[in-house]
Amino acid sequence: MTQHLPALVFLIPFFAAISLPLVAMRDERRAGSIALAALCAMSAAAIASLWTILDQGVVRYDFGGWAAPIGIEWVADEVAAIMAVAASLLALVCVFYAASLPTTAIEGRMIPFYAILLLLISGLAGVIYAGDLFNLFVFLEIVALSAYALVAVPGGRALVSAFRYLIMGALGASFYLLGVAYFYAATGTLNIVDLGQRIPQLLESKAVIVGLLFMFLGLGIKTALMPLHAWLPDAYSDAPDSVSPIIAALLTKVALLAWVRVLFWVVGAGGGSQPAVVFSLVWSLGALAAVGGAVLALSQTGLRRMFAYGGIAHIGLILVGVGQASHTGLAGGLFYLINDAVMQCVLFIWAGVLAHQYGVRTIEDLKNAQVRNPWILGSFLVVTIGMIGLPPTGGFFGKWYIVLAAVESQNYIALAAVVVTTLLTLAYFVRVLEKLYRGARDTGTSSSVAEPVMSLSFRVGIAVPTAAIIGLGLFSDRIVTILLAATSGLGL
């Protein structure tokens, strides 16, 4: 029974998405609670799966009973299992938070809305578990297509943003598929384990080099790596409040996980000096994205746009860690990836609550809003500490391992990029903090404005991921140990 758990993690939201139109036919308001129930079940399956994998080792799930190189395989190793737990819990929190947002934008369309949302979440699980490059492509496209539709929900501006996102995303997918085609032409296999045995010997081959470049170009668009990020800020800031947290938290992170799979499980699997060029390309692009994203974040006036650029900078940081091609860097990068997903989730939920309860959309608005709600102020303080990277948050430990990896490989340019990004992050968060707390202290004029009562789902949506930021810090040792053990078999 336990070996079926990874498939269940995918199948639960998938079947919920498909059966939603039937189950919720009578009353579309039930769609939200059915989605919540499905996500609860998915989270439980993901946690159980992580539990058994830690206990009994990696699960390789062969679909239809055909063994790996011929059949389709899902690999539920520790990395995938931890990521699946993070993704399903974050999705659960985001959908719970969305429950008390106004539904005027999706009135009469709640069933397709929640069905597409569930489809997106099941696609994320597929990307996390997929054991071959072509299935990775299919699941990335399921995620992307659902995301285009969800971004377009509010209409108006969002339609144009969604269209641009679609053009970029579909081009990225074509590039990735082209890379896969080159890999297939060169090796005759698509399975990641199989490719990991053949590609390292073929790194001189032009077909493999071109394939790798196209694959990275495609995944670079999907992860919004710095020069290819143009679709992201518009898409994230125009997306409806109810979906922006889930998109911001998970979409680029999961594509980045796919990138890490190709880098370490396929290209770097043989070890040696050949892939060194690839890794130095990765960390230099990452350093560029980290500093560039942070600079652009500093120049934004809209809250959500600022957070979106912050997310772009953090993608760069993860690549800096991963590109050091060491166990510390890889484990640190993956740990930071999980942290970043949680932090982006809190930031966008936070922005959604502020927009909904106080009408705040830009940093300037914060000064006049006089936000005195302890949930909002407290959680923002914690996220700020996490984004800057101070203990005891998970952000600190993630950055710590990335810095450690850079020092170990004596890569001082990467180190400088991390430090500069940290300082810039401090700068743009202090800007928000200053406005926020000045507004809170400013009791003079309009104390007659009653503080709006915060609904339970807003409180949960803010508090649970905020607690997770600190929790990830407290348990960082254990998680990084698991990640280190999971990646110890790679020939680094």
Added chain:
Amino acid sequence: MLDVIEALLRRPNFVAFVTLFLWGLYITVVHHNLVKKLIGLYLVQTSVIFFLVTTSVKSGATVPIVDLAAGTAPEVYMNPLPHALTLTAIVVQVATLGVSLALVAAIYRRFGSLDENEILKRLE
């Protein structure tokens, strides 16, 4: 130079793929009309699928159903996997087509134009 031309002439499928791919990319980037952008996008997607199909051609091979008279040697049969991949990729492309045309229709209903500059002007 001559050997480059010779290499190209020996791979007409590759030349066709590169032409279609770059043509599609050019249309997507240059044209302001949203539907034309989509046409460029489909050209790119189709060229990738074309590449996948043509690289897996095997001359003198038959359909991958075991024929006892022909024996079981792998050279006799086509590799069915690239075609299965192609079918899946076409399905993904069709889904993208559906979503993108729906978006374009929604944009046209909202802004009354398909020209990118016109739409951006109305967004201001």
